[in-house]
Amino acid sequence: MNEKLSACPICDNHEKNIFLDGQDYFLTQKKFDIVECSSCGFRFTNPRPTVESAETYYQTDDYISHGTQESGIVPMLYGIARHFALRSKFGIVKRYSPGKAILDIGCGTGEFLNYCQRKGLRCTGVEPSVKARKFAETTYRLDVKPDFLNGIDPSVRFDCITLWHVLEHIHKLDETLKKLSRLLNKDGVLILALPNSNSYDAQYYGKFWAAYDLPRHIYHFTRESLTKLADKYNLSCQNVIPLKLDAYYISILSEKYKRGSTNYFQAFIRGLISNQKAGNPKIGHSSEIYILKSKIS
Numbered sequence: 001m002n003e004k005l006s007a008c009p010i011c012d013n014h015e016k017n018i019f020l021d022g023q024d025y026f027l028t029q030k031k032f033d034i035v036e037c038s039s040c041g042f043r044f045t046n047p048r049p050t051v052e053s054a055e056t057y058y059q060t061d062d063y064i065s066h067g068t069q070e071s072g073i074v075p076m077l078y079g080i081a082r083h084f085a086l087r088s089k090f091g092i093v094k095r096y097s098p099g100k101a102i103l104d105i106g107c108g109t110g111e112f113l114n115y116c117q118r119k120g121l122r123c124t125g126v127e128p129s130v131k132a133r134k135f136a137e138t139t140y141r142l143d144v145k146p147d148f149l150n151g152i153d154p155s156v157r158f159d160c161i162t163l164w165h166v167l168e169h170i171h172k173l174d175e176t177l178k179k180l181s182r183l184l185n186k187d188g189v190l191i192l193a194l195p196n197s198n199s200y201d202a203q204y205y206g207k208f209w210a211a212y213d214l215p216r217h218i219y220h221f222t223r224e225s226l227t228k229l230a231d232k233y234n235l236s237c238q239n240v241i242p243l244k245l246d247a248y249y250i251s252i253l254s255e256k257y258k259r260g261s262t263n264y265f266q267a268f269i270r271g272l273i274s275n276q277k278a279g280n281p282k283i284g285h286s287s288e289i290y291i292l293k294s295k296i297s
């Protein structure tokens with residue numbers, strides 16, 4: 001079941017144009033369009049699956065597929081990459097957040113929160129997948145709620161709230177951002193990692209760009225549209241941090257969607273060019289991390 005949005009989720013304008021006719025290359029091969037608001041330029045999947053039917057587009061069983069007992073070069077490299085990713089995320093949290101209370105929305109199996117917990121932070125997670133949540137609770141003894149809007153007490157305050165590639169999946173964008181902005185402590189930070197649909201690799205691969213990930217991604221942000229959205233909830237952007245490896249990873253997947261086979265050399269070249277062109281603020285990196293703070297002190 002799909003639903004069609006008549007108004008732009010950011011500015012409420014009703015006029016929009018087709019930006020791109022895409023497809024779910026990852027799982028179902030079904031076709032989906034991305035539209036662009038003619039007033040503010042926000043890009044969103046329209047029509048999109050309803051909240052109830054969205055689940056059919058996720059392979060939830062794959063969440064816990066990477067066991068820790070595996071041996072060999074690939075699991076070892078994967079383990080090293082994961083360690084560096086966790087360390088770099090934690091480094092960003094420490095750099096921008098003064099306090100100890102952290103909320104991670106879409107925490108999955110809880111590896112990032114477990115890392116934070118071991119470094120002394122007070123951790124809360126949100127994860128809708130039952131399997132992933134149970135894993136985080138039993139393996140790392142984390143406090144994980146199934147739902148953000150109903151599960152997190154609105155009177156609690158956090159020094160840091162993180163959404164690592166999560167906001168682009170959330171149906172109730174307005175309610176979510178309202179609540180997020182209110183949950184921040186004075187000097188608290190909201191950290192959002194998002195794909196950037198103005199990046200060079202997005203432009204080069206067009207509808208085959210893997211980070212459109214239709215219809216799991218229902219919003220396709222740019223620096224400009226994210227800034228407009230943040231502004232609506234009295235949040236201001238303090239900094240934008242590039243995720244340079246994403247240009248390569250997304251290019252590898254996009255090559256596969258475009259040509260039917262993986263061409264690592266081509267993907268490497270595209271990733272390289274993407275990171276070179278990203279210095280232009282109208283283009284930016286394949287994926288970026290936004291550091292947001294409340295304007296109300």
Ligand SMILES: [Zn+2]
Nearest residue numbers: 008011037040
């Ligand atoms: Zn708009």
